[in-house]
Amino acid sequence: MKKICLTVIGLYLGLLAAFSQQGPANDSSYRSRKLKIDEINLVSSYYHQDGERAAVTGGIGSQKLTDISNTLDIKLIRYDRKDRKQVWTGEVGIDNYTSASSDKIDPKTISSASYADNRVYPSFSFSRENEKKGTEFGVGVSASSEYDYFSIGLNAHVTKKTKDRMGEFNAKGQAYMDRVSLIYPVELRGSEDPNAQKRGSAARNSYSVALSWSQIVNQRLQLAFLLDLVQQDGFLSLPFNRVYTEGGAVQVEHLPSSRFKVPIGARANYFFGDKLIIRSYYRYYFDDWGLKAHTANIETAIKLNNFFSLSPFYRYYRQTEVDYYKPYREHKVGSEFFTSNPDLSAFNSHFYGAGIRLSPPGGLFGWQHFNMLELRYGHYTRSNTLQANIVSLHLRYK
Template identity: 35%
Template sequence: MTLLKNIFLFLLMLALQQVWAQDTEQTYKKRVLETTEVDFLWSYYSQDGDNAAVSGGRGTEELTDATGTIIVSIPLNDDDVLTIDAGVSAYTSASSSNVDPFDKRSNADPFVASSGASQSDTWVNLTGNYSHSSDDRNDIWSAKFSVSSEYDYFSLGFGGSYTKLFNEKNTEASINANVYLDKWTTIYPFELRPFGENGIGFFRPEEITGNTNYNPNFSELDQTNRNSYSLGLGLSQILHKNVQGLISFDIINQQGLLSTPFQRVYFSDVDDSFIENFQLADDIERLPDGRLKFALGGRLNWYLNEIIALRTYYRYYFDDWGINSHTANLEVSVKLGDKFTLYPSYRFYNQTEADYFAPYETHVSTEKYYTSDYDLSEYSANQYGLGISYTDIFTKLHISKFGLKSIHLKFYQYDRDTTFSSSIITAGVKFVMD
């Protein structure tokens, strides 16, 4: 009797243990994000060159921009995370100041900045992203909404993504889609405004030299909106315990106003007119109202050992405007102890020119589409970078209730085989709430 009682108690304990284990397995799961994280990001960008699109492919491209961003990631529960991204960018541009080059004390000149209102502006952006992960963390859904604005531009965006992990999380497939609805406030080169429908602005015919019979065949744009639709596919695979690969495909369809209203074009078959040292526009940039873009990319990350990791990337891009481009990037991550990492990088880029591009005073007035924006020209570029990061997973340093998790600092130098060059320095600090 005692033996049967002991066997019964033993089986009962096994059954209760199994029920408890199943219940624990069903109810316990690791949170997607343990605690609130806050990122403070800052960047300073400067550029220069001699092919400003505002002045028809010649003139200063000098510009400086300072940007500050705060990103707050909040765990709503075990499965859901809300991320809010807010940024402000303030720039000063010698190029865009020459939308109206005739409002400064010195002579108007495409290589000299004007002092008008268009020389500087502020861009603001707010993005919200909500993500949900399944109990087994193999399915992730996300949705986002964004709004951004500057003096002549306003944009609304929304989108979503889905990620599926399988093969014991060694394989990851993803799809994302986004829509951006943008609207321009059409600001035209100053000298063309009297020839538009509203006849606004001030014009000084008595000061014209060269062709004194300045009479451009200018008409205002009949649309001010631009809609962009994008779809992206990605497939990531762990190929070896130290090697991970990824391939991606993106397609973007843009419709609406795809040219910039204040960018000038000069024709070779029209006599030149000047005020002071500034050539008056023959017309503004004109481009098709549709553009289809495709990009196919691949990444290969190779962790050589505990100290060195290689990150490589290649992308091929083409569109129906005639541009084909290749991008290749290499970054080497070098650990300098437990907390510091150094990562030098190199990026190469080249592209063919768009069907509608031609340099300063090369287009003819009988063409339907034309631009002298060197971003659409044929060129090659090299970018060299160096970054350093500090990471403390134990967040020993605290400021109030926030522990310092990481700091990074990066510098990039970018040079085209034209006269254009730029540099950017970025810094970021991440805190986590205790």
């Protein structure tokens, strides 16, 4: 763990040192043909949760989990011969997590999604914007690797602004090709359960189209409307999630091999006076597993002076259960699909906290390019026992 933290910090400081001798920022009238660093961002988070409804142990037991996440991205820009802006972005993320329930897959050995594990997720993207025409297109590739899961992702997007630059349409297509390692609970390896007979890995593919329209209403208000269409195919269960029937028999979770999801969202941001910004968000979600959900979020940014702001926020979330969910020992034998995963049960949750943002004109700690620091804390509480806390830090070099 220490090694990972030191590596990330070392990498970040190394990049800062390497580019700290650059000249002054470009004049806006000069369009550089050379690739230049625009900004570097480091985001670190500490997340801790606990509860009494672990999916691995059939809907009972500890949900204690800790995750330390670090991501570093670097954004480079240049202008081509036709004066189009090119943006190249590289990113790498490393998570280190510990999970009490994962250790219950096989308590005696480490031949499971282990008690402590890492996830590494690099990504790379390119976009080209024609500022005169108000158009942009971009492509990206990503990967994610952890002990029992591997994913490759591809994406492409197009953006078109209206002539008066008041509206903007964006369409993005994404595809993820994933492999899930089939690691079963120890007592079901070699059992009669037909769902626990597979070995090796299975495919899970996700395809989505995300459409959005952003609109400026006046000098203080802007809106966005978002629609995603998501199709998932393949092995959509998790092989180590136990399900206990009424009689006490144990099986592994079994869910359909296809899921179609439709989230529809809207954002509205309003600038009151010179000191207060209201950011609001609402989403309605439904899928063909019977889950419906509402999400509402409101955040205020209070500008205490030109370079310091305070942002309290609140998020409410409510969902219905999927058709295949029943709690611990309530499933009947003979159902085709079944799960006791509490994340797919009916519940509501509250998430609230606050953030601070510092962006002094002379830079942080007297370092001009090191120009923004954001710190944020949130507490999450769910109606089915889960509680979580998260602290995040964002540093920007520009």
